[in-house]
Structure formats: structure tokens, C-alpha cells
Amino acid sequence: VQLQAFGGGLVRARGSLRLSCAVSGRTFSSYRMGWFRQAPGKEREFVAAISWNGGGAEYAESVKGRFTISRDDAKSTVYLHMNSLKPEDTAVYYCAVHRRLFSGASSYPGDYDSWGQGTQVTVSS
Secondary structure, X not given: OEEEEEOOEEEEOOOOEEEEEEEEOOOHHHEEEEEXXXXXXXXXXXXXXXXXOOOOXXXXXXXXXXXXXXXXXXXXXXXXXXXXXXXXXXXXXXXXXXXEEOOOOOOOHHHEEEXXXXXXXXXXX
């Protein structure tokens, strides 16, 4: 399985970015997808996840109302739309594929077994 994330960059506070993650080597439409992030000196943390059929999504409290996860099965791509960005959103963002087919909600990194290379998001104040 290969995941390639892109779309990160430097943005001012209150700005927006859209991250994309293209997946190959797995039946994309059968798997829950997640976004995680890791800031320097901190552990990797859950950001958002979307169900295999796109019918449900979960978000970390810190990003609710600002970030939206979506997927395009025809393109085998998952997106993270980030609005009202804050300096504390600065991190490397990773996309990941859940380890099980048709899985339920999960925010635990250990439930995801394939990861992209990460894309840096830096938010200046």
C-alpha cells in the first residue's frame, strides 16, 4: 500500500489549506481513512477520520468546526480541509489507512497500518 500526502505549507493564522492523500495498492473504498498530526516533541495525535462509505466522520475536539474530512473513491483520495488555522495546528500531518475492512469508528493510531510520508503544515501568528 502506498499513500502520498501533499498540500501542506506555510499559512497565516485564520488561513486555510487543503491536504490531499492519494492511496494505491488497496481497495480504497472499503477502508476507513484517518488524518493524524505530530508536532515537534509531541506524540502523534488523531485529527479526523472518515468511514469506509463516507457516511460518518469523527474529529478531535481541537479541530471540530474548523476541519472537514472528505473522500473521493473514484480518485482513491482523502482530503482534509482546514479552515481558521491556528499556530497550534502547526505539525506534520499524516494520512493513514485502517487495518480492517469496513471498520467502525477509531481514533487510535495503532488501528491504522499504512501511513503516508507526512506533509508539513506551519501556521504563523
